[in-house]
Amino acid sequence: MLILGALLLLFSTAFAAQGALEISLPKSLYATKYDLTVNVFLPPVGAQIPDEDAFRQKASVLIDFTVKEPTRLIVLNADGITVKQNFLWNGRSNYSNLPVVEVKSVQKLYFEVPYILAVGETLQFYIEYTYKIRSVDDEALGLYRSTWVDENKVTHHIASTQFKTIHARKVVPCLDDPTFRSVWSLTVHAPKGYRVDANTQEYQTTNNAQTHRFFKTPSIPSYLLAFAVHDQAYIRTVSPGGFKNGFIGPHEKLRNCTAWFAFTGQMIDTLVDKFKVVKLPFDKMDFIHIGRMYKGAMENPGLITLEPSKFCNYDNQIVLSELIVTHEMLHQWFGNSVTPNGWENIIMSEGLVTYYQIRLLLKRNPNLTLLTTPSMVIALPSNTSIYTQPTSINEVMNVGNDAQYFKSAAIFHMMERMMGPAKRLYNVQRVSENI
Template identity: 25%
Template structure:
């Protein structure tokens, strides 16, 4: 029997912040990315071990030093080898990488849907629990290794990008794409990071104290999420009162995303909860009380 400890990362490095930039191509089923990771090193080290699955690492650096990359596919991790030991304390490593968008409903994957006019389109979305963030970007992909995530996505101008946090800027680029930057997340595990890119319709509401709640869906289907949105608004108030901890103390918004191809019923990504369509849609003309 394989010892599960063999697959755990060394305890010598603790991630603090990820600055992640992604450029997906949903037609080609590929993406490119860059990530900067701020770390705390417990002791001087030449080797940094983190998770990566199916990613091509084009370059890894720490400051001006280029790092060698050693791949251990069986253990789903890479080792960054520094030319000289990094001192104990704060450190930053940066990686440039590329990968393939999956169709297996894990990691960063593509979901198909049909528009009201009958044409087929694609959206990109994520499912990282329990250990699939490593399929989208190199990271310390264990739940205890929490950090802040700041995400930037570059997407076609006719698509939207959604993530855990609100958009802070959306800038058109000369090549016809849009660069979307999101606010930094709270400290959280890698498996709770989520993002989606596609053409979405939405409906929106607010809690009593003005926090936005939205349901996103493929074109023509957002209204089927109204019952879920209204239930979420009532639920946020109930649990905030019950526990004495307002939701917005940690997160500034709540998005509910209906995904056509989704393996589970739902996934509790902070601020951007994803659902199988059948788990969130209610047709007021046809749905029974038990279904609601």
């Protein structure tokens, strides 16, 4: 416990107030894979929400690590996580219940290993813990619950994730930073009668339809992991070009989504053609209706989430619906397949997405002069920088805003004006490869 004791002393000094120490993670360990199992409790359809203590749930994660630098500490982000037990395997020996210290002010867990980990060593680290399903009225972050009411006035429950920017740590201890990309395997235990959707396809349902296992994801940062537990309907559609996509929502909403389905299919074909690819970047592209959420929509690969006012509202808000759908689909390439290597660079992906979003919609409807990049930038605050270097947890949570998005898009607009479309496309692709 000497190392952990010294660590506590460190955090009792002024060093704990330094921003870099607050948000950074050591580079000594790299997680190559997470095998996450979570219990997700929801009341039966039509039932009232029980006592808040019912939403404290059990979970476990098995993390595969590769050692990059010598260390005696395993450092993971965590927020509201209670560790019950842990085990470490190194291929030669097993270690049970490593000493652990939680420093809540920096949202980190520090586990002390009984020897110095060597460079190149591989480890498996297993943690059993509890986490809380939060309320949409409290904060729609991490895994949170919400409700919707059907045409017969029956209340339905949803539990869904919002991990961007740094809220995966509310559900799983992890390296919760875009610098680290990993493969994720997911198992969800949910009440009978509920459906579970995630980034990838479900490959097995067992335990009386209460245990759901999903194919592993490609290598993604923690903020892009997504899943939802619900009892909504699912409709599979096919774009004119033959690409499958799905829509998950209340029956009564899906019955009136024909125009929205059609636009989405057309835009999928447009993007596939524009980026000269023969398939989508992930094995599926589903859109799911969930409760009120942070910024209204989220580009999770394979499972794009939208709050009720943004889901299938095409007839009432055509321009807004097209903006949102196009934006989140573009992120499947810029931001998901190619991920910024730090929150200070997130504007690169958002700027590229906003630039292409405007360009594609203006080509579809040239009369939308409001969407021209110069006119939108003129209306934005002139003192907003397009580059920010967050130095605290609070700053990371609030990184990115419309002013930064559109000012960043204006840079790519200027590149196009200076170099022409062909050179501009080539250079944008080169830039994106280095995000």
